[in-house]
Structures are given as structure tokens and as C-alpha cells.
Amino acid sequence: MFDLELKDIELHFGGLVVLNRVSLGVRSGELLALIGPNGAGKTSIFNCISGIYRPTGQINFLGTSLIGKKPSAIAELGIGRTFQHAELIPRMNARENLLVARHNHVKSTLVEQWLRLPSARREEADHLAVVNDVLDLLSLSHLAHLPVGGLPFGIQKIIGFGRALVADPKILLMDEPSAGLTQEEREELAYHIDSAKNRLGIPMLWIEHDMEMVSAIADRIHVLDYGRSIGDGPPSEVLEDPEVIRAYLGTTQIAQAVDTAAAPLEKG
């Protein structure tokens, strides 16, 4: 049984077919990697799940249909996500950015917040404790007081990952969390993704270009090309599939080959 299931998702922008009858599902405790070349429609799938885009087809999460729901209502169901470009609040610090994601857990009323009544203060302290735990977990505590707009992009991405975690999600959607990270940061991120999966036992959908990371920790891979699904299965199988290699892995290998060929020219 899938916790999250997409069936026959179609999405158009004008004449452009972005998603063409895409179907996929994620089980609880499963890490599903979503791979495919740039422009394949990976981010669009996340935006369909989040309710930012309005596709046709079915999207069900734990027995509830997400089609037609507002993004905030969908987030409230426990769908946490990170963004390809982090999308943090630049002038707030990491701690405040994470507190934003506690939004749906805060129970105090406007008047309690306004007058800073003891009830509101106690609750705020509880949320702060959750935030501080996640900051600790991700080794971000020493940066937590700095406005995030001035931090390196890689750090912003990790803060974005923390922001998704702190919301106590029932499913986690991660959009290229490793893009912009150094090799060392990537290894750390892979560890955090893997341990979050084991600790929380929630389904995770993970857009990733780093095949080394994917084959190391993903349970399954779903491959997208020009808005179509062209493969789904365990990493060992999918990464050997000739069609997948041609559509995706081939292009990166070609790109790498071009890079190495161009390098001496630039030097000369």
C-alpha cells in the first residue's frame, strides 16, 4: 500500500506538456529517488503534490485526495518539503526560519500572542526546543543567530532541510537537497536523510542528480524524461536500464566528456 500515490497525472502549460500520465507511489519508511534530466518535470511533480500546480489525475495521501486543496491545507496534512532554491526568509536567522515551519503546530490565539501571555510564552519555548534540537542534529547551532541571506547556498539548503524536518512531517519531499553542497556536506546530508528515514519511518520523495548518493541510500528510483515515466525499480536495476542510461545518465556522461575535452582548450 502506498502512503502517497499519484495516478495519471497530466500537467500542461499552454501547449507545453510538462507531465504526461505520470503515476508513482511511495510507501511508508521508503526513500524514493526521483531522477531525470533538467526540465523533465521533477519539480513540477512536487508542485502538483503541494497544490501549487493544478494537474488532472489523482493524488492521494493517507486516504485523502489532495486534488483541489489549497497549498496551506495540504501542508497542514503533514506534507513537508524543501525547495530547489531553498526559499528561506533571507533577513531572518536560521532559528526563526525553522520556527516558521512550526506554524501549524502553534495553538495560541492572536490575543495570547499579542499580550505574550504565559500560555503563549510556554508554547513558544516548546517550539523553540524542537527547533533547537533539529539545529543541533544538523550541526547548525553555531550559525543559528545569523540572517540566512548572508550564508552560503549550501548551508541555506541544509537549513531548508531542517525547516522541513521541524514541521514533524508525515511525508518529506526534497528537491535537489544536495545541489550546491560540497562533497563533505553531501556525505553528511546523505547520512541525515538516511537516519531521518529510519528514525521517522515516513515516506520520502527525493529529487537528486548525484547518482552516487542515490545508489547508496535510495530504496527505489523513479525515472522521468520529458514528463514521462521511463523507469521504476531498485537502484541496481534502474541504473542499468539502457533506456534510462540513454535518456539521463548518457547525457551527463556526454556532458562530462565535453567538459574534459574543453578543459585543455581553455588552458591553452
Added chain:
Amino acid sequence: MSNTETGIGKIAPVRAVAKGDGGNRTAWMGLIVLLALVPLVASPFHLDIASQIFIAAIGALALMVLTGIAGQISLGHGGLMAAGAFTTGILYKETGAGIWITLPASVVAGAVIGLIFGLPSLRLRGVYLAMSTLALHFVVIYLGGEYEFASGASTGIFLDPPVIFGYELYDGQAWYYALFLLVAGTYWGCSNLLNSKTGRAWEALHANETAAEALGVQVARYKLLAFVITSGIASFSGALFAYYQSFVSVEAFTLFMSIQYIAMIIIGGMGSLTGALLGAIFVTLVPYCIEWLMETVPYLGLDISTASSASHAAFGLLMILFLVFEPSGLIGIWKRTVARFSSQSKKEGVQ
């Protein structure tokens, strides 16, 4: 707006959040004690200026929350103050209601108007939103003018000094203390909100509405809430203005007033409550400084007739100068100064 859909991130200015509260408690306490002692030595003229600053500060705090925090531009601030002033004036004139009725009524009137004029913000942004809030100004002024005309009070409405717990608020010292407390209370309330779920939701939707929604923030609801709360506060300061002047008339609420409030939050420093206070002080003092210049430097060629256009021009110039050279406003200058001094004293300590 930034674009989560296409993945094109917005390049936002990097700025530390400066929402008041922060910094050190002793400095604040010292400042409060100092301000409490002012009336013992100040002349009536200076007390009057201080009271004007306090009224402006309440309005500026409201606009700072709406524009500087929640990112919703408004040119209707003068109109909201007019709404509060007229609600109080009309209620007093027609029913003789006391301050415990007129002030809450003004807050409610402002909040309702804020809700109505916040609705376009669900569709419009930036300049278009500013234009729609401009309509608010003209509607309120029109209605106020109609009332003045219909009631035969074509010169305006006169108000008697308000009575609080049997005490008539009349002399400059009493006004100073009353307004001082109200500014402190407004600042405290706003600061509390900014450091809570509500304020963080405003910051989130200001930075990126799509991302905020995906984090669970009901953007439409929180935008309207920002309009409702800040309009209530702006209207409240308009009511205080009416009592303080003992007089309400549409002439007082020009479009220039709205622009002055925008000048306050820009000059003070966008996104900072303390900046709103600094901006209110600065902008209230500008006309007095120009007057003073006129008197002390006669050969500038300024006289009474050119003074007001000179102060208009000065505002325009100051706003542009701040936007270009000091976008973080007075609060930015202040923070840099403090940082420089503290780093200097650290160096000295090492040597």
C-alpha cells in the same frame, strides 16, 4: 514576486531582522526613565512636539508592521487616521460619548475599513496595491467632507478634552505621559506579535507567498489580518490626533500625510519597529528644522509661504537619499555606530 514554480529564486536584500525587543534591556529602561523625566524640564513648545511625535509613532508602528514586515504597500494611511478622527469626532458630537466608547469605536471602524481595503491585496501587488489603497484615502475624505457639509460643521468638528477616570486630559504634561504610555504599549504589542506565529507568517509571505503557502501559512488570511490589525492601530492614532488637536477637519488629512508616514518607515529603516520610532521623530522634526533654518539663516530666501513647499521638497529629497544611500535607514546607521564603538572598546581592552 519570487518564483518557486520556475525555480528562479528571488534575490532579496540581506538584512538583519531588527524587530525591536532585541538589544539590551538596561538601555531601554534607561531611555524610558529619561523620557519620563522630560516633562519636568521641557517647555510647553517642546512638550507639544514630543506629543506630536508620539502620535506619529503609533501610526508609524502600524505602517511598519503592514509594509515593513508583511510587505503590503499602503498609501491609505492618512485616510485611516482620518477615519479614526472622524469616528471619534462624530460620535462625540452626536452622542457626547466618552473616550471609552470613542476610542474602541475608532479602532473597530479602522479594522473594518482595513479589511475591506485589504481585499485587493489578495489580487494586487506593489504599485497596483498602492493605487487601490489610495482609493481608501479619497473615500474616507469624501465621506468626512460630506458629514461636515451635511451637519453644517463646514469648518470641522470641535472636541472637548477627553476625561479619563474623572481627570481631564488637558495640559501638555498629562498628554505627554498618556501618549508616552500608549506608544510604549503599542510598541510592546507589535513586538510581541512579530515574535510569534503571526509575525513570522507575515515575514514568510513577505519573502515569498508561494513558499509561505507550501509551509502551511494561509497567505490570504494573514494578509487580511495584517490590514485589519494595522488599520485598527492607525485609526486609533487618528482618534488620539483628533483629541489632541481638539478638532477634526478633512483638511488635516492630506495625501501628503500618507507620504509622510511612508517616509517615516523608509527613513527609520524598513522591517524594524525601533526604526519606525526613529522615523517618526525624524519626520516630525523636519518642518521645525526648516522653520528654524528660515529664522536663523534669513538670506536663504525662505519665508512662510515657501516653508511648506520647502518641507515637501525636503521630504522628497530625504526619501530618495535614504533609498539610494542608506536603505537600512536610521536604524542601520545606529547599529553600525554601536557595532563600531563596541569593537573599538574591545580592541582597547586587548591593548
